[in-house]
Amino acid sequence: MIRCLQILLSMVFAASALAQCTGGLQSITYDTIVSSSGNDPHTFLLNQFDPNLGTLTDVKISSVVSVNYGFSLTNINKKPIDFTVAVGRRDDFQSSVLSTPYSNTINASIGTFYLDPNQTVTRPLATVINRYTNSIDITTNVVNYIGEGAIQFDYASRTYANNSGSPTYQYSATANDTIHFSITYSYCSNFVLANDITQFFAKKESADMVQLTWNAIRDLPGRTYEIQWTKNGTQFNKIETLPSSDNINGNYTYQYEINNNQRSLLGFRLKIQDASGAISFSPVKWVDMKENLSSGFFLFPNPSDQFINIVFNKSAHWQVDIISSNGMIVQHNDFNQCSSGEVLFTRHLSSGVYFARIYDADSQNRYSRPFVVK
Structure with a gap:
């Protein structure tokens, strides 16, 4: 009975979260396309998700692969042989944002060829793998994908002959491939951005200090500014609430000292509440408060x-x-x-x-x- 109750509550929570996305889920994709010999390593740099767009819900990483392959095979045995010619393809990629590397192997059959002794079969370059999709879907722990920088993916591909019929034969082959590598962010844009807050900045003043500055072009009486911080772009924590200056144009500077648990990538925003109760938000500004060490090895x-x-x-x-x-x-x-x-x-x-x-x-x-x- 308890287990059924937990499942029911999870379903209600998921439906509630979806219902809160009043504008429906949106998506944005960053991608790159490379062509190579079919056996080359690559490094891809793709943008992180901009938290100013909304709340990130899931991430899809995709590699769409096409391979062209040609070969020449000669039977060097003293008897006729049925050769089966096939192409193996392996795609591997890894990144610091992935908990485990991705790896996938497929096999593309070209055909079976009956060859007499010293007989040769040749096929020119032709498409043997057409737009095969390797993909990963991430719906939890998406915090590493949020920020204003780029994510590095290290990619390795291998294209090889996978023939059978006899272990002895003379063979040569040529290959090339095209890799369309992409990352797609699905997100919910469900909060109202303030349109009268200009020049909101967050910068690292020292190893322990962040300085926030902003201007309000209509600093209304009774307005408050709640300063918030986040590590993941979804859960925000209150720092302090400041009253408006009651000036036509309000200029603000705030110094925030971090603690040892905040030595990471931090996001800052303003929750703005007017005297009428209307609430809006500033964009999120990110500051890297990790120790200033090179990440190179x-x-x-x-x-x-x-x-x-x-x-x-x-x-x-x-x-x-x-x-x-x-x-x-x-x-x-x-x-x-x-x-x-x-x-x-x-x-x-x-x-x-x-x-x-x-x-x-x-x-x-x-x-x-x-x-x-x-």
Whole structure:
């Protein structure tokens, strides 16, 4: 009975949340298109979601792939062979915003060819995979997608022959691909933006201080300004409420000292209430209050076969997970109060793309770097 009650309450809450989106869900997409040989790494930088647009509800990451492939196959056996020619395609991508790397493999059959000894079959470049979609949908923990910067995705593709019929044959192939990589944000724009607040700014004054400034072109008597902060762009916390200056044009400056739990990306906005009770909001302004350290790491050798070295960006308690392209953790290492570390592979790693997921246990920041095992 208790379990049924919990499910019912969840359904009512979801319906209520949807009903609050009075204008209906909207979406915005950022994308990029690249063409390459079919076996190249890529780095994509796509915009984060602008919280001034509304409340982010879900994120879709998509890679639409097309592959062209041509080949020449010769039977070098002393007897006729039925060869089946196919193309394998593997797509992997990783980012610090993803909890696990994405990996997907598909197989495209080209055909079966009966070849006599020394007979050759040749096919020119033709489309063998047409607009195949790899995608991830994120509906929880969307905070890392919110901000005014960009998100980096490290992408690795592999196109290869997947033939059968005989282990001995002479073969050559050419390939190219097109990748349409995109991120789509669905959001609800359900709050009223104030149209008489100009030049609202938030800036980092020091490691512990944020300065907020704004101008009101019609600073009405009885108006109040509630200053709010957020980490995720959805849950806002009150800092202080200020009364209006009762001037025609009000100029405001506010100094806010953060605490240790706020050393992260912080958003600030104003909740404005007029004497009539009407409520509006300023846009959200974001300030990076994390420690001023470079997020860069140096990982070498790459490609590798037995170990990698990582030069960290500071001395700290570092935890390193080696993750395969299918998301499995194959090794874990701890480096306590170190500025660099050597990761010796404790078992043989198959050739392919791997990711070093690096965690700063002191600041709780996460990073990721791809590398290749040859």
